[in-house]
Amino acid sequence: MARSTISRRCGPGGTWRILLPGVVLLENGEPTDEHKIEAGLLHAGEGSILTGVRALARYGLRNLPGTEEVHVLVPAERSVADCAFVHIERSRRLPKPRERVGVPTAPVPRAVIDACRRTPDLDMVTAMMAEAVQRGFCLPQALADELDEARRGSSLRDALLPILGGARSVAEADAWNLWQRSDLPECRWNVRIFDANGTFIAKPDGWCDELAFAWEIDSLGYHAGDVGFRDTLARNARYAAAGIVVLQTLPSRLRSEPGKVVAELRAALDSARLRPRPDVRLR
Template structure:
Protein backbone atom coordinates (compact mmCIF):
# COMPACT_ATOMS: atom_id res chain seq x y z
CA UNK A 1 0.00 0.00 0.00
CA UNK A 2 1.24 3.50 -0.87
CA UNK A 3 0.25 6.38 1.44
CA UNK A 4 1.29 9.87 2.37
CA UNK A 5 3.28 10.17 5.56
CA UNK A 6 0.89 12.99 6.51
CA UNK A 7 -2.06 10.59 6.20
CA UNK A 8 -0.34 8.13 8.53
CA UNK A 9 0.25 10.87 11.08
CA UNK A 10 -3.36 11.99 10.75
CA UNK A 11 -4.36 8.39 11.51
CA UNK A 12 -2.32 8.50 14.74
CA UNK A 13 1.07 7.10 13.66
CA UNK A 14 3.81 9.30 15.18
CA UNK A 15 6.35 10.80 12.82
CA UNK A 16 9.23 9.14 14.68
CA UNK A 17 7.56 5.75 14.21
CA UNK A 18 7.28 6.39 10.47
CA UNK A 19 10.96 7.40 10.31
CA UNK A 20 12.03 4.31 12.26
CA UNK A 21 9.98 1.95 10.14
CA UNK A 22 11.35 3.54 6.94
CA UNK A 23 14.96 3.30 8.11
CA UNK A 24 17.36 0.83 6.51
CA UNK A 25 16.22 -2.71 7.32
CA UNK A 26 12.78 -1.50 8.43
CA UNK A 27 9.43 -2.89 7.26
CA UNK A 28 8.50 0.26 5.30
CA UNK A 29 10.26 2.49 2.77
CA UNK A 30 10.01 6.03 1.41
CA UNK A 31 9.34 5.97 -2.32
CA UNK A 32 9.32 9.77 -2.66
CA UNK A 33 9.47 12.69 -0.25
CA UNK A 34 6.48 12.29 2.04
CA UNK A 35 5.30 9.11 0.27
CA UNK A 36 5.58 5.77 2.08
CA UNK A 37 5.30 2.20 0.82
CA UNK A 38 4.08 -0.06 3.61
CA UNK A 39 6.46 -2.91 2.82
CA UNK A 40 10.19 -3.24 2.22
CA UNK A 41 10.19 -5.19 -1.03
CA UNK A 42 10.67 -3.92 -4.57
CA UNK A 43 7.74 -1.62 -5.47
CA UNK A 44 5.57 -2.67 -8.38
CA UNK A 45 4.97 -0.45 -11.39
CA UNK A 46 1.47 0.27 -10.13
CA UNK A 47 2.84 1.36 -6.75
CA UNK A 48 5.29 3.71 -8.45
CA UNK A 49 2.46 5.21 -10.48
CA UNK A 50 0.34 5.62 -7.35
CA UNK A 51 3.27 7.27 -5.56
CA UNK A 52 3.83 9.66 -8.47
CA UNK A 53 0.18 10.73 -8.41
CA UNK A 54 0.27 11.24 -4.64
CA UNK A 55 3.37 13.38 -5.15
CA UNK A 56 1.44 15.47 -7.71
CA UNK A 57 -1.50 15.82 -5.33
CA UNK A 58 -5.09 16.59 -6.33
CA UNK A 59 -5.88 16.61 -10.08
CA UNK A 60 -2.50 15.18 -11.07
CA UNK A 61 -2.64 12.69 -13.93
CA UNK A 62 -0.31 10.37 -15.80
CA UNK A 63 0.83 11.26 -19.29
CA UNK A 64 3.47 10.08 -21.75
CA UNK A 65 4.44 6.43 -22.03
CA UNK A 66 2.78 5.22 -18.83
CA UNK A 67 -0.50 6.82 -19.83
CA UNK A 68 -0.28 5.18 -23.26
CA UNK A 69 0.35 1.82 -21.60
CA UNK A 70 -2.75 2.40 -19.54
CA UNK A 71 -4.78 3.04 -22.70
CA UNK A 72 -3.52 -0.25 -24.16
CA UNK A 73 -0.83 0.76 -26.67
CA UNK A 74 1.91 -1.83 -27.05
CA UNK A 75 4.59 -0.57 -29.47
CA UNK A 76 6.26 1.64 -26.88
CA UNK A 77 9.81 1.96 -25.57
CA UNK A 78 10.35 1.23 -21.86
CA UNK A 79 9.51 4.33 -19.77
CA UNK A 80 12.50 5.90 -18.03
CA UNK A 81 10.37 7.60 -15.38
CA UNK A 82 6.78 8.45 -14.51
CA UNK A 83 5.57 11.60 -16.28
CA UNK A 84 2.74 13.46 -14.57
CA UNK A 85 0.83 16.64 -15.32
CA UNK A 86 -0.16 19.07 -12.57
CA UNK A 87 -1.91 22.47 -12.66
CA UNK A 88 0.41 25.36 -13.51
CA UNK A 89 0.01 27.06 -10.13
CA UNK A 90 1.21 24.02 -8.21
CA UNK A 91 4.77 24.21 -6.88
CA UNK A 92 5.78 20.57 -7.09
CA UNK A 93 9.27 19.58 -8.20
CA UNK A 94 10.53 16.69 -10.29
CA UNK A 95 12.11 14.17 -7.95
CA UNK A 96 13.24 10.56 -7.91
CA UNK A 97 11.49 8.57 -10.63
CA UNK A 98 8.82 11.27 -11.21
CA UNK A 99 8.99 13.90 -13.95
CA UNK A 100 6.59 16.72 -13.10
CA UNK A 101 5.22 19.00 -15.81
CA UNK A 102 3.04 21.98 -14.97
CA UNK A 103 0.36 22.89 -17.49
CA UNK A 104 -2.03 25.82 -17.89
CA UNK A 105 -4.42 23.65 -19.87
CA UNK A 106 -4.86 20.33 -18.03
CA UNK A 107 -6.52 17.79 -20.32
CA UNK A 108 -9.56 15.79 -19.41
CA UNK A 109 -8.56 12.78 -17.32
CA UNK A 110 -9.52 9.24 -18.30
CA UNK A 111 -9.47 6.43 -15.74
CA UNK A 112 -7.46 3.40 -16.84
CA UNK A 113 -6.66 0.63 -14.37
CA UNK A 114 -8.03 2.82 -11.60
CA UNK A 115 -5.58 5.64 -12.35
CA UNK A 116 -6.19 9.04 -14.03
CA UNK A 117 -4.41 9.33 -17.38
CA UNK A 118 -4.22 11.96 -20.11
CA UNK A 119 -6.11 11.34 -23.39
CA UNK A 120 -4.13 9.53 -26.07
CA UNK A 121 -3.30 12.55 -28.30
CA UNK A 122 -1.87 14.51 -25.35
CA UNK A 123 0.00 11.47 -24.01
CA UNK A 124 1.48 10.77 -27.46
CA UNK A 125 2.69 14.36 -27.78
CA UNK A 126 4.12 14.41 -24.25
CA UNK A 127 5.93 11.12 -24.86
CA UNK A 128 7.27 12.24 -28.25
CA UNK A 129 8.71 15.44 -26.80
CA UNK A 130 10.90 13.40 -24.46
CA UNK A 131 12.02 10.74 -26.96
CA UNK A 132 14.93 11.08 -29.38
CA UNK A 133 14.55 7.90 -31.46
CA UNK A 134 12.57 8.69 -34.62
CA UNK A 135 11.48 5.08 -35.14
CA UNK A 136 10.08 4.88 -31.60
CA UNK A 137 8.10 8.07 -32.15
CA UNK A 138 6.85 6.93 -35.56
CA UNK A 139 5.82 3.50 -34.24
CA UNK A 140 4.01 4.99 -31.24
CA UNK A 141 2.10 7.50 -33.35
CA UNK A 142 1.30 4.95 -36.05
CA UNK A 143 -0.12 2.49 -33.52
CA UNK A 144 -2.28 5.18 -31.93
CA UNK A 145 -3.87 5.88 -35.33
CA UNK A 146 -3.87 2.35 -36.77
CA UNK A 147 -5.62 0.90 -33.72
CA UNK A 148 -8.04 3.84 -33.64
CA UNK A 149 -7.03 5.22 -30.26
CA UNK A 150 -7.10 8.61 -32.02
CA UNK A 151 -7.02 10.18 -35.47
CA UNK A 152 -4.35 12.17 -37.26
CA UNK A 153 -6.68 15.16 -36.95
CA UNK A 154 -6.67 14.78 -33.17
CA UNK A 155 -2.87 14.60 -33.15
CA UNK A 156 -2.71 17.69 -35.36
CA UNK A 157 -5.06 19.60 -33.04
CA UNK A 158 -2.92 18.65 -30.04
CA UNK A 159 0.19 19.79 -31.87
CA UNK A 160 -1.43 23.13 -32.78
CA UNK A 161 -2.13 23.80 -29.11
CA UNK A 162 1.35 22.81 -27.98
CA UNK A 163 3.50 25.31 -29.85
CA UNK A 164 6.79 24.36 -31.48
CA UNK A 165 9.15 23.68 -28.57
CA UNK A 166 10.34 20.08 -28.64
CA UNK A 167 7.92 19.00 -31.38
CA UNK A 168 10.20 18.69 -34.43
CA UNK A 169 10.26 14.87 -34.49
CA UNK A 170 6.54 14.71 -33.76
CA UNK A 171 5.83 16.99 -36.72
CA UNK A 172 8.08 14.93 -38.99
CA UNK A 173 6.38 11.66 -38.00
CA UNK A 174 2.91 13.14 -38.44
CA UNK A 175 3.35 14.02 -42.14
CA UNK A 176 3.26 10.45 -43.59
CA UNK A 177 0.57 9.46 -41.07
CA UNK A 178 -1.63 12.31 -42.24
CA UNK A 179 -1.19 10.99 -45.78
CA UNK A 180 -2.34 7.50 -44.75
CA UNK A 181 0.83 5.58 -43.78
CA UNK A 182 0.25 3.36 -40.76
CA UNK A 183 3.66 1.97 -39.71
CA UNK A 184 7.36 2.80 -39.55
CA UNK A 185 7.93 0.76 -42.72
CA UNK A 186 5.12 2.54 -44.55
CA UNK A 187 6.55 5.89 -43.45
CA UNK A 188 9.90 4.80 -44.94
CA UNK A 189 8.08 3.84 -48.14
CA UNK A 190 6.24 7.18 -48.12
CA UNK A 191 9.53 9.09 -48.00
CA UNK A 192 10.99 6.91 -50.78
CA UNK A 193 7.94 7.47 -52.96
CA UNK A 194 8.40 11.22 -52.55
CA UNK A 195 11.84 10.79 -54.15
CA UNK A 196 10.53 8.68 -57.02
CA UNK A 197 8.87 11.38 -59.07
CA UNK A 198 5.88 9.08 -59.60
CA UNK A 199 2.29 10.33 -59.45
CA UNK A 200 0.75 10.45 -55.97
CA UNK A 201 -1.62 7.75 -54.82
CA UNK A 202 -3.32 6.66 -51.62
CA UNK A 203 -2.23 4.61 -48.63
CA UNK A 204 -4.28 1.82 -47.06
CA UNK A 205 -7.43 2.07 -49.16
CA UNK A 206 -9.64 -0.94 -49.83
CA UNK A 207 -9.89 -1.89 -53.51
CA UNK A 208 -12.99 -3.48 -55.04
CA UNK A 209 -13.82 -4.67 -58.54
CA UNK A 210 -16.68 -3.29 -60.63
CA UNK A 211 -19.09 -5.79 -59.06
CA UNK A 212 -18.21 -4.69 -55.55
CA UNK A 213 -16.07 -7.72 -54.72
CA UNK A 214 -13.23 -6.97 -52.32
CA UNK A 215 -9.76 -7.39 -53.81
CA UNK A 216 -7.25 -6.10 -51.26
CA UNK A 217 -6.10 -3.18 -49.14
CA UNK A 218 -2.66 -2.36 -50.53
CA UNK A 219 -0.19 -0.35 -48.50
CA UNK A 220 0.03 2.05 -51.45
CA UNK A 221 -2.38 2.32 -54.37
CA UNK A 222 -2.09 4.34 -57.59
CA UNK A 223 -5.49 4.22 -59.22
CA UNK A 224 -4.24 6.00 -62.34
CA UNK A 225 -2.47 2.84 -63.57
CA UNK A 226 -3.90 0.16 -61.22
CA UNK A 227 -0.60 -0.28 -59.36
CA UNK A 228 -0.24 -1.64 -55.83
CA UNK A 229 2.82 -1.56 -53.57
CA UNK A 230 2.92 -3.95 -50.63
CA UNK A 231 5.51 -3.66 -47.85
CA UNK A 232 5.51 -7.33 -46.84
CA UNK A 233 7.66 -8.41 -43.89
CA UNK A 234 8.66 -11.93 -42.87
CA UNK A 235 6.64 -11.41 -39.70
CA UNK A 236 3.42 -11.56 -41.71
CA UNK A 237 4.33 -14.93 -43.23
CA UNK A 238 5.32 -16.93 -40.17
CA UNK A 239 2.23 -19.16 -40.35
CA UNK A 240 0.65 -21.19 -43.12
CA UNK A 241 -2.53 -19.15 -42.77
CA UNK A 242 -0.64 -15.88 -43.33
CA UNK A 243 1.13 -17.33 -46.35
CA UNK A 244 -2.16 -18.55 -47.84
CA UNK A 245 -3.71 -15.12 -47.33
CA UNK A 246 -0.84 -13.44 -49.18
CA UNK A 247 -0.99 -15.92 -52.06
CA UNK A 248 -4.76 -15.43 -52.33
CA UNK A 249 -4.35 -11.66 -52.29
CA UNK A 250 -1.77 -11.77 -55.07
CA UNK A 251 -4.04 -14.04 -57.10
CA UNK A 252 -6.82 -11.47 -56.83
CA UNK A 253 -4.41 -8.75 -57.93
CA UNK A 254 -3.38 -10.80 -60.97
CA UNK A 255 -6.96 -11.66 -61.92
CA UNK A 256 -7.91 -7.97 -61.81
CA UNK A 257 -4.95 -6.94 -63.95
CA UNK A 258 -3.23 -5.10 -61.11
CA UNK A 259 0.55 -4.84 -61.13
CA UNK A 260 1.85 -5.33 -57.59
CA UNK A 261 5.35 -4.77 -56.20
CA UNK A 262 6.28 -6.52 -52.96
CA UNK A 263 9.12 -5.06 -50.89
CA UNK A 264 10.68 -6.20 -47.62
CA UNK A 265 10.69 -3.35 -45.04
CA UNK A 266 14.42 -3.76 -44.35
CA UNK A 267 15.29 -3.04 -47.98
CA UNK A 268 13.73 0.41 -47.76
CA UNK A 269 16.75 1.37 -45.64
CA UNK A 270 19.49 -1.03 -46.69
CA UNK A 271 19.11 -0.51 -50.44
CA UNK A 272 16.73 2.39 -51.06
CA UNK A 273 18.11 3.21 -54.51
CA UNK A 274 17.58 -0.36 -55.69
CA UNK A 275 14.01 -0.33 -54.36
CA UNK A 276 13.49 3.02 -56.05
CA UNK A 277 14.50 1.49 -59.38
CA UNK A 278 12.14 -1.44 -58.84
CA UNK A 279 9.33 0.93 -57.93
CA UNK A 280 9.76 2.97 -61.10
CA UNK A 281 10.06 -0.16 -63.26
CA UNK A 282 6.90 -1.67 -61.74
CA UNK A 283 5.04 1.58 -62.34
CA UNK A 284 6.14 1.63 -65.98
CA UNK A 285 4.94 -1.97 -66.33
CA UNK A 286 1.56 -0.93 -64.94
CA UNK A 287 1.41 1.98 -67.37
CA UNK A 288 2.05 -0.31 -70.33
CA UNK A 289 -0.45 -2.98 -69.30
CA UNK A 290 -4.04 -2.81 -70.61
CA UNK A 291 -6.41 -2.24 -67.73
CA UNK A 292 -8.97 -5.02 -67.23
CA UNK A 293 -12.28 -3.41 -66.33
CA UNK A 294 -12.88 -0.73 -63.74
CA UNK A 295 -11.93 -0.68 -60.10
CA UNK A 296 -13.09 1.48 -57.27
CA UNK A 297 -11.76 2.13 -53.79
CA UNK A 298 -12.99 2.84 -50.33
CA UNK A 299 -11.02 4.28 -47.44
CA UNK A 300 -9.88 1.47 -45.16
Protein backbone atom coordinates in the same frame (compact mmCIF):
# COMPACT_ATOMS: atom_id res chain seq x y z
CA MET B 1 1.69 8.60 12.82
CA ALA B 2 4.85 9.65 14.57
CA ARG B 3 7.84 10.45 12.35
CA SER B 4 9.97 8.23 14.52
CA THR B 5 7.69 5.26 13.81
CA ILE B 6 7.84 5.88 10.05
CA SER B 7 11.61 6.31 10.20
CA ARG B 8 12.04 3.08 12.15
CA ARG B 9 9.81 1.03 9.87
CA CYS B 10 11.48 2.45 6.73
CA GLY B 11 15.01 1.91 8.06
CA PRO B 12 17.34 -1.04 7.40
CA GLY B 13 15.45 -4.27 8.00
CA GLY B 14 12.17 -2.36 8.29
CA THR B 15 8.84 -3.46 6.90
CA TRP B 16 8.09 -0.29 4.93
CA ARG B 17 9.83 1.67 2.18
CA ILE B 18 9.97 5.38 1.34
CA LEU B 19 9.16 5.90 -2.35
CA LEU B 20 9.01 9.70 -2.50
CA PRO B 21 9.05 12.51 0.07
CA GLY B 22 5.94 11.96 2.16
CA VAL B 23 4.95 8.81 0.27
CA VAL B 24 5.54 5.47 1.98
CA LEU B 25 5.02 1.98 0.56
CA LEU B 26 3.62 -0.26 3.30
CA GLU B 27 5.88 -3.16 2.34
CA ASN B 28 9.61 -3.45 1.77
CA GLY B 29 9.74 -5.13 -1.66
CA GLU B 30 10.32 -3.52 -5.02
CA PRO B 31 7.45 -1.20 -5.98
CA THR B 32 5.29 -2.26 -8.91
CA ASP B 33 4.38 0.03 -11.80
CA GLU B 34 1.03 0.65 -10.14
CA HIS B 35 2.76 1.61 -6.90
CA LYS B 36 4.93 4.11 -8.80
CA ILE B 37 1.97 5.63 -10.63
CA GLU B 38 -0.02 6.05 -7.43
CA ALA B 39 3.01 7.46 -5.64
CA GLY B 40 3.68 9.90 -8.48
CA LEU B 41 0.12 11.23 -8.39
CA LEU B 42 0.27 11.58 -4.59
CA HIS B 43 3.57 13.46 -4.91
CA ALA B 44 2.12 15.75 -7.60
CA GLY B 45 -1.01 16.55 -5.59
CA GLU B 46 -4.73 16.88 -6.19
CA GLY B 47 -5.79 17.35 -9.80
CA SER B 48 -2.66 15.81 -11.29
CA ILE B 49 -3.00 13.71 -14.45
CA LEU B 50 -0.99 10.74 -15.71
CA THR B 51 0.34 11.19 -19.26
CA GLY B 52 3.07 9.90 -21.57
CA VAL B 53 4.15 6.27 -21.89
CA ARG B 54 2.49 5.05 -18.67
CA ALA B 55 -0.80 6.62 -19.76
CA LEU B 56 -0.64 4.94 -23.17
CA ALA B 57 0.02 1.59 -21.51
CA ARG B 58 -3.23 2.00 -19.56
CA TYR B 59 -5.10 2.39 -22.84
CA GLY B 60 -3.56 -0.84 -24.10
CA LEU B 61 -1.00 0.46 -26.60
CA ARG B 62 1.93 -1.92 -27.11
CA ASN B 63 4.56 -0.14 -29.23
CA LEU B 64 6.05 1.82 -26.34
CA PRO B 65 9.62 2.63 -25.28
CA GLY B 66 10.91 1.14 -22.06
CA THR B 67 10.98 3.72 -19.29
CA GLU B 68 10.92 3.95 -15.51
CA GLU B 69 9.48 7.45 -15.70
CA VAL B 70 6.04 8.39 -14.43
CA HIS B 71 5.06 11.54 -16.36
CA VAL B 72 2.50 13.68 -14.53
CA LEU B 73 0.75 16.90 -15.54
CA VAL B 74 -0.02 19.51 -12.87
CA PRO B 75 -1.49 23.04 -12.94
CA ALA B 76 1.02 25.67 -14.03
CA GLU B 77 0.92 27.50 -10.71
CA ARG B 78 1.70 24.43 -8.60
CA SER B 79 5.08 24.32 -6.86
CA VAL B 80 6.24 20.71 -7.06
CA ALA B 81 9.42 19.32 -8.56
CA ASP B 82 10.69 16.18 -10.28
CA CYS B 83 11.75 13.50 -7.84
CA ALA B 84 13.22 10.04 -8.40
CA PHE B 85 11.10 8.31 -11.09
CA VAL B 86 8.50 11.11 -11.32
CA HIS B 87 8.65 13.78 -14.03
CA ILE B 88 6.45 16.77 -13.24
CA GLU B 89 5.22 18.95 -16.10
CA ARG B 90 3.42 22.18 -15.29
CA SER B 91 0.78 23.02 -17.88
CA ARG B 92 -1.61 25.90 -18.57
CA ARG B 93 -3.72 23.62 -20.76
CA LEU B 94 -4.53 20.64 -18.64
CA PRO B 95 -6.74 18.18 -20.56
CA LYS B 96 -9.94 16.75 -19.17
CA PRO B 97 -8.75 13.46 -17.67
CA ARG B 98 -10.27 10.06 -18.31
CA GLU B 99 -10.44 7.42 -15.62
CA ARG B 100 -8.36 4.40 -16.61
CA VAL B 101 -8.43 1.70 -13.91
CA GLY B 102 -8.98 4.32 -11.23
CA VAL B 103 -6.27 6.70 -12.43
CA PRO B 104 -6.92 10.16 -13.97
CA THR B 105 -5.30 9.78 -17.38
CA ALA B 106 -4.68 12.20 -20.24
CA PRO B 107 -6.62 11.55 -23.49
CA VAL B 108 -4.71 9.50 -26.07
CA PRO B 109 -3.68 12.38 -28.39
CA ARG B 110 -2.18 14.35 -25.48
CA ALA B 111 -0.52 11.26 -24.01
CA VAL B 112 0.98 10.33 -27.40
CA ILE B 113 2.48 13.77 -28.01
CA ASP B 114 3.74 14.00 -24.42
CA ALA B 115 5.38 10.57 -24.80
CA CYS B 116 6.88 11.47 -28.18
CA ARG B 117 8.40 14.68 -26.83
CA ARG B 118 10.42 12.64 -24.33
CA THR B 119 11.41 9.86 -26.76
CA PRO B 120 14.66 10.44 -28.72
CA ASP B 121 14.16 7.40 -31.00
CA LEU B 122 12.22 8.73 -34.01
CA ASP B 123 11.24 5.22 -35.12
CA MET B 124 9.58 4.71 -31.74
CA VAL B 125 7.89 8.10 -32.09
CA THR B 126 6.44 7.01 -35.44
CA ALA B 127 5.44 3.63 -33.99
CA MET B 128 3.48 5.25 -31.14
CA MET B 129 1.68 7.66 -33.47
CA ALA B 130 0.94 4.91 -36.00
CA GLU B 131 -0.42 2.44 -33.44
CA ALA B 132 -2.67 5.04 -31.83
CA VAL B 133 -4.25 5.71 -35.25
CA GLN B 134 -4.13 2.15 -36.63
CA ARG B 135 -5.97 0.71 -33.63
CA GLY B 136 -8.60 3.44 -33.57
CA PHE B 137 -7.56 5.23 -30.39
CA CYS B 138 -7.54 8.59 -32.18
CA LEU B 139 -7.60 10.22 -35.62
CA PRO B 140 -4.44 11.53 -37.28
CA GLN B 141 -5.79 15.06 -37.17
CA ALA B 142 -6.21 14.84 -33.39
CA LEU B 143 -2.45 14.25 -33.11
CA ALA B 144 -1.79 17.17 -35.46
CA ASP B 145 -4.06 19.44 -33.42
CA GLU B 146 -2.37 18.41 -30.18
CA LEU B 147 1.06 19.01 -31.70
CA ASP B 148 -0.03 22.47 -32.83
CA GLU B 149 -1.25 23.24 -29.32
CA ALA B 150 2.03 22.02 -27.84
CA ARG B 151 4.02 24.22 -30.27
CA ARG B 152 6.82 21.67 -30.44
CA GLY B 153 9.73 21.10 -32.83
CA SER B 154 9.93 20.07 -36.44
CA SER B 155 11.14 16.51 -35.80
CA LEU B 156 7.77 15.47 -34.39
CA ARG B 157 5.98 17.18 -37.25
CA ASP B 158 8.17 15.30 -39.73
CA ALA B 159 7.32 12.03 -37.98
CA LEU B 160 3.61 12.82 -38.13
CA LEU B 161 3.49 13.69 -41.85
CA PRO B 162 3.42 10.05 -43.07
CA ILE B 163 0.67 9.25 -40.54
CA LEU B 164 -1.40 12.14 -41.87
CA GLY B 165 -0.69 10.79 -45.36
CA GLY B 166 -2.10 7.36 -44.51
CA ALA B 167 0.92 5.34 -43.27
CA ARG B 168 0.16 3.07 -40.34
CA SER B 169 3.56 1.66 -39.35
CA VAL B 170 7.24 2.60 -39.29
CA ALA B 171 7.83 0.62 -42.50
CA GLU B 172 4.93 2.33 -44.24
CA ALA B 173 6.25 5.70 -43.06
CA ASP B 174 9.60 4.86 -44.68
CA ALA B 175 7.75 3.89 -47.86
CA TRP B 176 5.69 7.11 -47.77
CA ASN B 177 8.83 9.23 -47.37
CA LEU B 178 10.60 7.38 -50.19
CA TRP B 179 7.66 7.87 -52.55
CA GLN B 180 7.42 11.57 -51.63
CA ARG B 181 11.10 12.09 -52.46
CA SER B 182 10.64 10.60 -55.93
CA ASP B 183 8.86 11.87 -59.05
CA LEU B 184 6.40 8.97 -59.08
CA PRO B 185 2.66 9.55 -59.69
CA GLU B 186 0.20 10.12 -56.86
CA CYS B 187 -0.10 7.30 -54.33
CA ARG B 188 -2.81 6.60 -51.76
CA TRP B 189 -2.13 4.62 -48.60
CA ASN B 190 -4.17 1.86 -46.95
CA VAL B 191 -7.23 2.22 -49.13
CA ARG B 192 -9.61 -0.66 -49.85
CA ILE B 193 -9.75 -1.95 -53.46
CA PHE B 194 -12.81 -3.65 -55.02
CA ASP B 195 -13.54 -5.24 -58.38
CA ALA B 196 -16.35 -4.24 -60.75
CA ASN B 197 -18.82 -6.42 -58.81
CA GLY B 198 -17.96 -4.77 -55.50
CA THR B 199 -15.98 -7.76 -54.25
CA PHE B 200 -13.11 -6.84 -51.93
CA ILE B 201 -9.66 -7.48 -53.42
CA ALA B 202 -7.13 -6.11 -50.94
CA LYS B 203 -5.99 -3.16 -48.85
CA PRO B 204 -2.54 -2.39 -50.28
CA ASP B 205 0.02 -0.38 -48.35
CA GLY B 206 0.38 1.91 -51.37
CA TRP B 207 -2.03 2.32 -54.28
CA CYS B 208 -1.55 4.26 -57.52
CA ASP B 209 -5.12 4.53 -58.75
CA GLU B 210 -4.17 6.03 -62.11
CA LEU B 211 -2.46 2.77 -63.11
CA ALA B 212 -4.16 0.28 -60.75
CA PHE B 213 -0.78 -0.49 -59.19
CA ALA B 214 -0.34 -1.88 -55.67
CA TRP B 215 2.78 -1.62 -53.50
CA GLU B 216 3.07 -4.00 -50.57
CA ILE B 217 5.71 -3.63 -47.84
CA ASP B 218 5.92 -7.29 -46.80
CA SER B 219 8.02 -8.14 -43.76
CA LEU B 220 9.52 -11.60 -43.29
CA GLY B 221 8.29 -11.68 -39.70
CA TYR B 222 4.62 -11.51 -40.67
CA HIS B 223 4.48 -13.07 -44.11
CA ALA B 224 6.82 -16.03 -43.50
CA GLY B 225 4.58 -17.78 -40.94
CA ASP B 226 2.03 -20.38 -42.02
CA VAL B 227 -0.97 -18.08 -41.67
CA GLY B 228 0.82 -15.01 -43.01
CA PHE B 229 2.22 -16.91 -45.99
CA ARG B 230 -1.19 -18.37 -46.85
CA ASP B 231 -2.85 -14.95 -46.57
CA THR B 232 -0.17 -13.36 -48.74
CA LEU B 233 -0.59 -15.99 -51.47
CA ALA B 234 -4.37 -15.52 -51.41
CA ARG B 235 -3.97 -11.74 -51.63
CA ASN B 236 -1.57 -11.99 -54.56
CA ALA B 237 -3.94 -14.38 -56.32
CA ARG B 238 -6.73 -11.80 -56.01
CA TYR B 239 -4.41 -9.12 -57.41
CA ALA B 240 -3.54 -11.34 -60.39
CA ALA B 241 -7.17 -12.28 -61.09
CA ALA B 242 -8.14 -8.59 -61.09
CA GLY B 243 -5.27 -7.63 -63.43
CA ILE B 244 -3.53 -5.48 -60.81
CA VAL B 245 0.23 -5.04 -61.06
CA VAL B 246 1.79 -5.45 -57.61
CA LEU B 247 5.32 -4.95 -56.27
CA GLN B 248 6.42 -6.46 -52.96
CA THR B 249 9.29 -4.84 -51.04
CA LEU B 250 11.07 -5.83 -47.83
CA PRO B 251 10.94 -3.04 -45.22
CA SER B 252 14.73 -3.15 -44.67
CA ARG B 253 15.40 -2.26 -48.32
CA LEU B 254 13.57 1.06 -47.96
CA ARG B 255 16.60 2.30 -46.04
CA SER B 256 19.43 0.09 -47.29
CA GLU B 257 18.62 0.29 -51.02
CA PRO B 258 16.29 3.26 -51.61
CA GLY B 259 17.61 3.92 -55.11
CA LYS B 260 17.06 0.33 -56.23
CA VAL B 261 13.57 0.31 -54.73
CA VAL B 262 12.62 3.49 -56.64
CA ALA B 263 13.99 1.94 -59.85
CA GLU B 264 11.87 -1.17 -59.25
CA LEU B 265 8.82 1.01 -58.64
CA ARG B 266 9.39 2.87 -61.90
CA ALA B 267 9.76 -0.40 -63.81
CA ALA B 268 6.60 -1.83 -62.26
CA LEU B 269 4.66 1.36 -63.02
CA ASP B 270 5.89 1.24 -66.63
CA SER B 271 4.56 -2.33 -66.87
CA ALA B 272 1.21 -1.18 -65.52
CA ARG B 273 1.04 1.52 -68.22
CA LEU B 274 1.43 -1.07 -70.98
CA ARG B 275 -1.87 -2.82 -70.28
CA PRO B 276 -5.42 -1.41 -70.20
CA ARG B 277 -6.39 -0.33 -66.70
CA PRO B 278 -8.53 -3.07 -65.10
CA ASP B 279 -12.01 -2.23 -63.84
CA VAL B 280 -11.15 -1.89 -60.16
CA ARG B 281 -11.92 0.95 -57.79
CA LEU B 282 -11.02 2.18 -54.34
CA ARG B 283 -13.13 3.18 -51.40
